Amino acid sequence: MAGIYVHVPFCKHKCTYCDFASYPREINKAEAYFACLLKEIDSRAQELKHMVFDTVYFGGGTPSFVNANLIGAALNRIKKTFNVAQGAEITIEINPGTVDEEKVELYKKVGFNRFSIGLQSADDKRLASLNRIHDAQQFLHTCELLGDQNISVDVMIGLKEQQKDEVKKTIDLAVKGGAKHISVYALTPEEGTPMFTTYLNGELPSEDETAELYDFAYRYLDKLGYKRYEVSNFALGGYYSRHNLNYWKRGEYVGLGVAASSCIENRRFTNTEKIDEYIRFIMNDCYAEIFSEKIEGDEIKSEFIMLALRTSAGINLDKYKNTFGVDFLCEFKEEVALEGDYLDIGENFVKIKDDYLYVQNQIIINFLK
Amino acid sequence: MALTKKNNVRNFCIVAHIDHGKSTLADRIIEKTGQVSQRDMESQLLDSMDLEKERGITIKLTPITMYYTAKNGEEYKFNLIDTPGHVDFSYEVSRSLAACEGAILIVDATQGIEAQTLANCYLALDNDLEIMPVLNKMDLASARPDEVSAEIEEIIGLDASDAPRISAKNGINIEDVLEGIVNKIPAPVGDDDAPLRALIFDSYYDNFKGVICFVRIKDGKVKVGDKIRTYISDKQFDVTEVGVFSPHLQPKECLYSGDVGYIAASIKSVEDTNVGDTITLVNNPAPEPLPGYKKALPVVFSGVYPLDGSKFNDLKEALLKLKLNDAALSFEPDNSMALGFGFRCGFLGLLHMEIVQQRIEREFDLDIITTTPGVSYHVYKTGGEMVLVNNPSKLPDSSEIEHIEEPVIKASIYSPPDYIGPIMELCKEKRGELITMDYIDTRRVRLLYKLPLNEIIFDFFDGLKSRTRGYASLDYELDGYQTSELVKLDMYLNGDICDALSIIVHKEKAYARGRAIAIKLKDVIPRQMFEIPIQAAVGGKIIARETVKALRKDVLAKCYGGDITRKKKLLEKQKEGKKKMRRLGSVEIPSEAFMSILKIDSE
Structure with a gap:
């Protein structure tokens, strides 16, 4: 398994909680940016021509905010230069209010087969307060445009004064829109965002209250047939995000565009977050990496474990043994015994028990090397 | 010169x-x-x-x-x-x-x-x-x-x-x-020709010269080669160097009466050169030592344990080295059900204890746990035998105890008369007994109190300072033992007794203190995977209960491509934090929990 990630650092305006690399005021640089992106695609593809990629993911920012032809050209170039497997999962993040029929048709035509929609909430007042650009009605309209597609919907919890009924309403709306996959993310107040001020003023729900909302969402989704396969991700039968599963299986991936990260042959590297700098690097026939580290020895193990224990499948014991040459249960005999109450141990897996997945850090840290 | x-x-x-x-x-x-x-x-x-x-x-x-x-x-x-x-x-x-x-x-x-x-x-x-x-x-x-x-x-x-x-x-x-x-300022008086009498007022251990004694020569003189003797510890040494402080050691040929300087004599431990002891010459000894010698006795005891149980020997090394320089520090091996192997240490007071603790952590890079300080009790068993108990967990079962005596001090509190009220109130809270009160002059009053030592080691000094806006001063000396109604207060965490948290308290204070400690522990013990009942008990009877609720959320919301490095660091940091905790039975306790219960009264 291997994935390709493309970062589109543009959006209409920033949401109050967003600290991603996205620059509403630099949309005028979109064409230059995509020109560079094509160059980067060519070089990376050349370098990684021995690899087969099963997933492609266009994230942002709001990829659907920019000219769809630019997106189409980038995906076409990727398919032309990289070995993208037959039947690959090709996802694009879209926002209601930024797509029309024409755009959707173009996405489908160039090969996107999975659409991730940032709904966040079904409450229009909430959406306005988060500085989102859409309302619930527009969400449904977008879903209609997409038709019977593989749709994923993001839902936020832990928002100011949020109650269960808002979470329920949001999930119901996502279901109505035909979501095959739902992600439930707890708000993480990041320094430098307007939301952080809200957080500092103590206006956000407590961890217990958020946990309460999470438990509700988990149980409700389960009842609706959306099975949890990772702590924040739920899907109807089989509709997992293959792209994201690859991260949690510690597969390889290449990131293209600003702020995109890669992990190839145990080297992690990340591109600059700044658009101008990115363009300058690429125009000078350089990569735009500004961070690189080699992951070695026990660190690989730690990563493997911390990522696998996020998932409902847990650690695959055969895979662990094949990768590291040791038996997980022998290597961590003491820790497994100590944390035994919170673990499910099967023939070929060790996973965190359902009830404890939301306090997983407490368990995971015991297995870090 | x-x-x-x-x-x-x-x-x-x-x-x-x-x-x-x-x-x-x-x-x-x-x-x-x-x-x-x-x-x-x-x-x-x-x-x-x-x-x-x-x-x-x-x-x-x-x-x-x-x-x-x-x-x-x-x-x-x-x-x-x-x-x-x-x-x-x-x-x-x-x-x-x-x-x-x-x-x-x-x-x-x-x-x-x-x-x-x-x-x-x-x-x-x-x-x-x-x-x-x-x-x-x-x-x-x-x-x-x-x-x-x-x-x-x-x-x-x-x-x-x-x-x-x-x-x-x-x-x-x-x-x-x-x-x-x-x-x-008057010149010193003293006779160079009289037999040597040098007052040791401090000393420290130097890796090359051995103990450096800081002395004031009261009578006589001392030079390199002299054979000297300490009065109290009664040890003999050959003087290898004498000198003055400039401020670094500056050797001199001879020190005379009236001088302040140092003597080095290849002395191995500061224990042989107690502050207040008198140095004289072996050949021409002074008939009497200088007055006022008191051995600095440890009065506060606490358990010191390595956070990482395998570091016991490192801790022992550290204490031995500190002892070279700090005669007042005492220690003996000890073990606790909860904390494993460590030492029972004796200190001059709480500040001394804190200093030793910090020096161990800084100079020897060891993480340690210091248990709640206490004093040394005389426990008379029903058979008439008396045992010395300075570790609450070693207190015999109450059925075997005839009575217990606790150490008391005679405290002289000097203060302007305005603060007599607050001082008396404080001393009463601390089970003090007023012996006398006299006016030294119109602006200064002396209150002489008999106080149980275990009441004053915690926060008496701070309490005194804050209630008198800093004007009162305290001087105290140990004044023997007195019979007292004392009980052992035990703390249970998640149903298991935690011996390292046990304290000995006066019967009438047990309830209030047990409650206060339970509340404090609830604050300092982080939430864990399960609910943790905290109970205070006297003689097996529960007198207070608090609960640390189970943790509900401890998860990184998202973890995708670029996040992995950052999220891994967050987890590693969390793991580091956990290393500062000590597992007692099934419960993780931060090392500062033991000291935090001390600060209850002052809050």
């Missing part, structure tokens, strides 16, 4: 309220006498231990010898002796004062007399020192020297009309101070 006549020697210390400029004036005097070049001048030269600089306190005494040519044309030798400023070290203070003939009393000309000024000044008066007031901070516009002079005369009864008015910070009128030292 020519030999200085005894008449031209001045031994003195500086007493002041904190922040009134003691260290700054010391620095200026050193500078003015040209003892240390400007380049070497590190601010607050006297406080040499890192910990001292940081906390602005003096722990080890640092004397310094300087030469000054006075306006009368004669050269004088000045020995400035620093004094520690905390009640834990009051005996050291009294010994270092005993090495002087005079004291400079610094008073901040903007603030006037403050609590500590008074407390320290009385200590100096009690040691018969000549006191020379100095008005500092004259550079500030708010200085009001005339008023403050009047205050000194009124409150302390010292004539301050000709007190030097200086600015230590700006170096103004420092010469007046130097002339004052010459003219007001």
Whole structure:
């Protein structure tokens, strides 16, 4: 398994909680940016021509905010230069209010087969307060445009004064829109965002209250047939995000565009977050990496474990043994015994028990090397 | 340097309220006498231990010898002796004062007399020192020297009309101070030809020279090659070096009566050179030691355990090394059900304990757990046998106990009369018994109390200072044992008894204390995977209960491509934090939990 990630650092305006690399005021640089992106695609593809990629993911920012032809050209170039497997999962993040029929048709035509929609909430007042650009009605309209597609919907919890009924309403709306996959993310107040001020003023729900909302969402989704396969991700039968599963299986991936990260042959590297700098690097026939580290020895193990224990499948014991040459249960005999109450141990897996997945850090840290 | 006549020697210390400029004036005097070049001048030269600089306190005494040519044309030798400023070290203070003939009393000309000024000044008066007031901070516009002079005369009864008015910070009128030292502080008296009597007022261990004893020669003289004997520890040594402090050790041929200096004699441990002991010559011994020797006895005991159980030997090494330099520290191996192998340590007081704890952590890079401090009890068993118990977990079962005696102190509390009420209230809370109260003069009253030691080791001193706005001073001595109704208060965490949290308390206080400790533990124990009941019990009966709720959320919301490195670091940090915790049964406890329950009363 291997994935390709493309970062589109543009959006209409920033949401109050967003600290991603996205620059509403630099949309005028979109064409230059995509020109560079094509160059980067060519070089990376050349370098990684021995690899087969099963997933492609266009994230942002709001990829659907920019000219769809630019997106189409980038995906076409990727398919032309990289070995993208037959039947690959090709996802694009879209926002209601930024797509029309024409755009959707173009996405489908160039090969996107999975659409991730940032709904966040079904409450229009909430959406306005988060500085989102859409309302619930527009969400449904977008879903209609997409038709019977593989749709994923993001839902936020832990928002100011949020109650269960808002979470329920949001999930119901996502279901109505035909979501095959739902992600439930707890708000993480990041320094430098307007939301952080809200957080500092103590206006956000407590961890217990958020946990309460999470438990509700988990149980409700389960009842609706959306099975949890990772702590924040739920899907109807089989509709997992293959792209994201690859991260949690510690597969390889290449990131293209600003702020995109890669992990190839145990080297992690990340591109600059700044658009101008990115363009300058690429125009000078350089990569735009500004961070690189080699992951070695026990660190690989730690990563493997911390990522696998996020998932409902847990650690695959055969895979662990094949990768590291040791038996997980022998290597961590003491820790497994100590944390035994919170673990499910099967023939070929060790996973965190359902009830404890939301306090997983407490368990995971015991297995870090 | 020519030999200085005894008449031209001045031994003195500086007493002041904190922040009134003691260290700054010391620095200026050193500078003015040209003892240390400007380049070497590190601010607050006297406080040499890192910990001292940081906390602005003096722990080890640092004397310094300087030469000054006075306006009368004669050269004088000045020995400035620093004094520690905390009640834990009051005996050291009294010994270092005993090495002087005079004291400079610094008073901040903007603030006037403050609590500590008074407390320290009385200590100096009690040691018969000549006191020379100095008005500092004259550079500030708010200085009001005339008023403050009047205050000194009124409150302390010292004539301050000709007190030097200086600015230590700006170096103004420092010469007046130097002339004052010459003219007001008496020269030492003593007979060079009498048998040697040298007062040890401090000592430290040097890796090359062995123990360096700081001495004041009262009578006689001492030189390299002399065979010396300590009076109390009764050990003999050959003197390898004598000298003065400049401020670094500067060897001399001989030290004479009236001198302040050091003696090195390949002494292996500071235990052989107790503060207050007298050094004499083997061949020509003095018939009597100098008066006032007291062995510094540990009065506060606590368990010290390595956070990482496998570091027991490292901890032992650290304690042995500290002991070389700190005769008052005592320790013996101990083990706890909850904490494994460690040591039961004895300290002079809580500050001493805190200092030892910090030195272990800094100088030896060891993470340790210090259990709740307590005192040493006499436990009489039904069979008539008496056992000494300084570890609550070693207290025999109540059915085997006939009665228990606890150590008591006789505390002299000095204060302006305004604060008698609050002091009495505090002492009553601490089960104190007033023995006498007398007015030393109209401005100063002495309350003599009998107090259980275990009540005052926690926060009595702080409580006293805060209730008297810092004006009261405390001096205490151990005064034997008295029978008392004591019980063991046990703490249960998640149903398991935690021996390291047990304390011995007075029966009537057990309920309140148990409740307070349970509440405090609830605050300091982080939430874990399961609900943790915290219970306080006396004799198996639960008297208080609190609950730490189970953790509900501890997860990184998202973790995708670029996040992995960052999220991994977050988890590693969390793991590091967990390493600072100690697992007791099924519960993880932060190491500071043991000390936090001490601070209950002061909150």
